[in-house]
Amino acid sequence: MKTINKMPAARFGRLLAGAVSVIALCACSGLRPTATVHPAFYALDGAPVTAPLPAKAAAPTLIINPPHAAAGFDSQRIIYVRENHKLEYFANSEWIDPPARMLGPLLVSAIENTGAFRAVVLTPGAATGDLRLDTEIIRLQHEFQSSPSRVRFTLRAYLVDDKTRRVLAWREFDAAVAATSEDPYGGVIAANRAVQSVLKSLSQFCAETVDNAPLTK
Known part of the structure; x- marks a missing residue:
């Protein structure tokens, strides 16, 4: 008959206590809340506010429709691109509002400063007004296909005679x-500079x- 060696009671007690400790530790770890990463929020800003040029007495009124954005934008x-035709998003960085919604007030401020419009x-x-401006964001993306990376902002604009609905010009x-x-932060700084550059060109x-196109009275 074979003799079965029994584990000493003291050793068995230590092993049992260790196992219970491990189980308790795992249970506590499961109950402990995981660290939450809070997203960072960024804004688009216009150029520094300056006193607008005085408008002529006969200057037209401009109505700006709320800007739109192409699908995906x-x-x-906040969008970035590493491969053509593939849009990706930063996980923990966002705009405080969709860019199209932030762009509206910036358009007003930039165009007011030209003094070309009564309002x-x-x-x-x-x-209703004399003219209407329709805009659409075609892209606003951080491109990592070159070094250094860059942010590209593309905006399409139509200036329309509000009475006849005739497109006077588009660009x-x-x-x-x-x-x-x-x-993301480096991209946000570049995005703001790109937006300000486009706003300046759009205002001009x-x-x-307005100076070159006859308006319907």
């Missing part, structure tokens, strides 16, 4: 600005169109 998510009003289609504005660093476009 109509949310608060510039951001409002939906129900309001697509594009700006690409090198990022100050290879991270609107003022020149």
Whole structure:
């Protein structure tokens, strides 16, 4: 008959206590809340506010429709591109509002400063004026396909005679600005510079169109 060696009671007790401790530790770890990463929120800003040029007495009124954005660019998510035709999003960095919504007040401020219009009003289609500006964000993306990376902002704009609905002029504005660093914040700084560059060009476009295009009275 074989002899079965029994484990000493003291050793068995130590092993049992260790096993219970491990189980308790695992249970506590499962109950402990995981660390939450809070997203960082960023804004688009216009150029520093300056006193607008005085408008002529006969200057027209401009109605700005709320800007739109192309599919994929109509949310608060900050977009970056590493491969052609593939949009990706930063996990913990967002705009405080969709870029199209932030752009509206910036358009008003930039165009007011030209003095080309008696009034510039951001409002939906129900309001009427002499001219109407329709805009669409074609892209606003941080591109990592070159070094340094860059942010590209493309905006399409139509200036319309509000009485006849005739398109007086349209243009697509594009700006690409090198990022100050290879991270979301560096892209945000570049995005703001690109937006300010496009706003300056758009303001000049609107003022020149008013000077050169006859309006319906």
